[in-house]
Amino acid sequence: MERTNNKQPKLHIRKGDTVKVISGNSKGKTGQVLEVNREKRRAFVEGVNIVTKHVKPSATKPEGGIEKTEASIHISNLMVVDPATGEATRVGRKPNKDNKLQRYSKKTGEFIKNG
Template sequence: MEKKVKLPKHKFHIKTGDIVLVIGGNSKGQRGVVKEVIVEKDRARVEGVAMITKHLKPTAQNPQGSLEKTEGSIHISNLMVVDPTTGEPTRTGRKLNEKGKLQRFSKKTGNFIPDGGRK
């Protein structure tokens, strides 16, 4: 039996490399850079935000075992893009740029939001 792949319901307002503000949850008010967007679960990992502790089992290389702090994921709805020109959080929209390509823009200032550190 083949496993069904869940397709995204819509495009996200957040991309990898964006600076975002957390607007809900335990990490409310913190800012960080998006490291990864988990499309299947509508979640994102943000650098230095929503830290969780992982318990690592003892291995041959690490006979003592250890505790590792890593970023947990945050639901996309709890994140807001920070406008790179003003440094304030903003809602985003999409419109055609000069080259005729659909690009995100800040609804507060009207400026286009450059794609973060994406390749």
Template sequence: MESKSKNAPAKLHLRSGDTVKVISGNAKGETGVVKKILVDKLRATVEGVNMITKHVKPNAQNPQGSIEKLEGSIHISNLQVVDPKTGEPTRTGRKLNDKGKLQRFAKKSGNFI
């Protein structure tokens, strides 16, 4: 059985710029804004969440080398979009708006995201 990512990118419940809450894992309970989504790996990087330490080798620009703190990626199944009305994590759906265009909405409050 072929995976869906080889043919067309999957429709995800997240977009970059969304405010999300981590619902499981080491960073459970933390919230942040999605910076980047890796569609092929089904992972996302969230601002200030799942911080990792990266050792940078010395080079011409940085002869000393350094240790940097970066955001690690999190699987999208561990993230839920935060409802802008209530501030609670919610599932999302799609329905037509006033102009007849499909738009995401929060299933808890029914408001468009």
């Protein structure tokens, strides 16, 4: 009998974080995380990775046309922005005063507030 691991992977990025793109077409841009897909390890970031989509006319949108929307970007191309300095930083986990694991900035050592 095979065991399957149903646990979702822990990611360094969460919804509501401010992140900086470190590679790709949108390199250097910063934005807020709108949504995270943990299975695919991708995130939607506000104002980053904009794609044009051709929309067919329908009952809800009779004019159709071309829309610009955010596409997902792989989380390996994103770094969390340190709230204290405003620079991109790596993220670690350590217990806070309540002995709960919380994310912290590896540059400054300060805790990162959740979303």
